[in-house]
Amino acid sequence: MRREEWARIRRREMLAAYYAVLLDEGLQGASLAKIAKRVQAPPSLLIHYFGTKEQMTIELVDYLLERYDETYGALFESMTDPLARLRAIVDYLFSVEYHQLMDDRAFYALFYVSLTHPTVRRAFARVYEESLQLVESTLTDCMAAGQLPRDDPHELAVALKALEEGYAFLIGGGADEAAKAEIGSALRKRALQLLGLPVAGV
Numbered sequence: 001m002r003r004e005e006w007a008r009i010r011r012r013e014m015l016a017a018y019y020a021v022l023l024d025e026g027l028q029g030a031s032l033a034k035i036a037k038r039v040q041a042p043p044s045l046l047i048h049y050f051g052t053k054e055q056m057t058i059e060l061v062d063y064l065l066e067r068y069d070e071t072y073g074a075l076f077e078s079m080t081d082p083l084a085r086l087r088a089i090v091d092y093l094f095s096v097e098y099h100q101l102m103d104d105r106a107f108y109a110l111f112y113v114s115l116t117h118p119t120v121r122r123a124f125a126r127v128y129e130e131s132l133q134l135v136e137s138t139l140t141d142c143m144a145a146g147q148l149p150r151d152d153p154h155e156l157a158v159a160l161k162a163l164e165e166g167y168a169f170l171i172g173g174g175a176d177e178a179a180k181a182e183i184g185s186a187l188r189k190r191a192l193q194l195l196g197l198p199v200a201g202v
Contacts, residue, residue: 011049014039015063018056019106027109032056054117061110061123064102065130071101076134082141083148086195089138093164094188096171096180104172132161139195149196159194163187 017038021030032053036043050056072092079085092098114121136157142148167187171180192199 007049011059012063014041014046014049015056015060018060019064022060022109023103023105026105027113054120057110057113057117058120058123061120061127064106065127067101068127068131072098076138082138082145086138086142086148087197089135090160090188090191090195093135093160094167094184094191096177096184099168099171107172128161132157135160156195160191163191163194 014035018030018035021034021038025031025034032043032046035056036046046056050059076085076088079088110120110124114124136153139148139151139153139156143150143153164187167184170183189199
């Protein structure tokens with residue numbers, strides 16, 4: 001294995017460890033020493049790779065974004081029919097599984113950091129921006145193919161993302177699984193109505 005590939009794998013292991021410690025200990029308790037212990041490495045090795053905890057936090061956001069891409073990105077890219085891709089996106093945006101990719105404790109801890117650290121805020125914002133771009137480009141493709149009526153794809157994408165962000169908030173903090181599914185189903189139906197798509201079977 002090449003040295004660069006080994007370093008990439010090792011960094012991802014450290015970021016995964018940071019995520020696990022963050023869930024167990026909270027952001028303040030997730031010290032470099034505890035993260036290093038989780039990966040059975042000296043803290044100096046984390047400093048060698050990341051420099052500071054702040055830099056590691058920035059890269060943690062990127063790591064979590066990569067998890068979304070690895071889980072859903074290839075699936076959406078493989079769908080050549082824009083309307084099928086749009087329906088799949090709507091299904092995922094209002095599914096419990098999609099929102100469980102990042103634990104609420106990690107999400108809100110990172111969001112809190114983003115309020116006072118501009119670099120973390122920019123990294124954190126990419127999670128939203130890339131998802132918004134995916135929705136908007138898919139809406140644009142659907143309209144170009146005559147599968148949706150002409151409209152402002154950016155405004156529609158923002159409206160869908162607003163519904164999704166509301167869903168994430170409503171199911172956070174311990175809502176039971178049945179309630180999460182019920183809320184998701186209701187919002188998915190409204191999203192399809194917003195797009196002018198049939199809602200039968202939703």
